[in-house]
Amino acid sequence: MDRPVIQYVAVERFVPVGYALSGPDSGVPLVICHGLGAYHMQWDAEARHFADSRPVLTVDLRGHGASAVVRNGRFEDYSLERMARDVIGVVQHCGFDRVDFLGNSLGGMIGLEIARLRPGLLRSLITCGTAYKFKLSPLVVWTRFAFYHLSGRRMPKIVARYATINKAMRPVVEEMYAVASRKVMHLIDRQIYIFDRLEVARAFKGPIVVLRGEHDTAINRYLDRSIDELKGKPDFRVIDLPGVGHFTNLDRPELFQRALEEALDHVAAVTKA
Structure with missing residues (x-):
């Protein structure tokens, strides 16, 4: 399957959001959302694989990939709520009223925000590389800001080196971060x-599946606490991915796709019961 054609919808005036839709007309759609600095290219292999059996919708968050950078963008232009409303608008534009949602890192946060704003839109929530509650020092934000700017043209290569253990996938990461907006990432x-959407997760009535990468240590430090809090929730499940870091699907693509199939089979089983 060739890469699907990028289409656009302006959910908010003057902010066209890029998305790609592939697969059949039938089946529960799978919506996939990338992490900070990435875009739909991260999910090409999953889109090809899962579009054999269901609609697959990948969305670029505002300021990423094919989507517009807000002109003279300010702090409030990149709130989780506004980004989540963009994704909700794309889903509705495509005519879907109930979807399975997969998010990596920031994408998982967007999924949790959609669960807060429009829980009925989500049949299930599947996250990887996302902690449901954490608190970092503001120093971390400004250290990252310094890195974005002081690393210059080397930034994509540095990010690729540390973001994935799969050397074959590092060019993918480099390509994504070569066009990433440093200003948007900082905002x-x-x-x-x-960040705290733990109560949102507790209140969500559909299945939640966490795909936990063994070597995603910075996230797992906080994620493991969230998992302990959610263990008693009906239809909550954790699938461990050995030898995998933060870019979960790029580190071991075949392992990730099998885990995602297992997660979706779990969702289908418990939602039919």
Whole structure:
């Protein structure tokens, strides 16, 4: 399957959001959302694989990939709520009223925000590389800001080296971060260094599946606490991925796709019961 054609919808005036839709007309759609600085290219292999059996919708968050950078963008233009409303608008534009949602890192945060704003839109929530509650020091935000600017043209290569253990996938990461907006990443960093959607997850009535990468240590430090809090929730499940870091699907693509199939089979089983 060739790469699907990028289409656009302006959920908010003057902010066209890019998305790609592939697969059949039938089946529960799978919506996939990338992490900070990435875009739909991260999910090409998953889109090809899962579009054999269901619609697959990948969305670029505002300021990422094919989506517009807000002109003279300010802090509030990149809030989780506004980004989540963009994704909700794309889903509705495509005519879907109930979807399975997969998010990596920032994408998982967007999924949790959609669960807060429009829980009925989500049949299930699947996250990887996302902690449901954490609090970082503001120093982390400004250290990252310094890195974005002081690393210059080397930034994509440095990020690729440390973001994935799969050397074959490092060019993918480099390509994504070569076009990433440092300003946008900083504005979003300022939104998310304190994050808490644990109560949203507890209240969500559909299945939640966490795909936990063995070597995603920075996230797992906080994620493991969230998992302990959610263990008693009906239809909550954790699938461990050995030898995998933060870019979960790029580190071991075949392992990730099998885990995602297992997660979706779990969702289908418990939602039919």
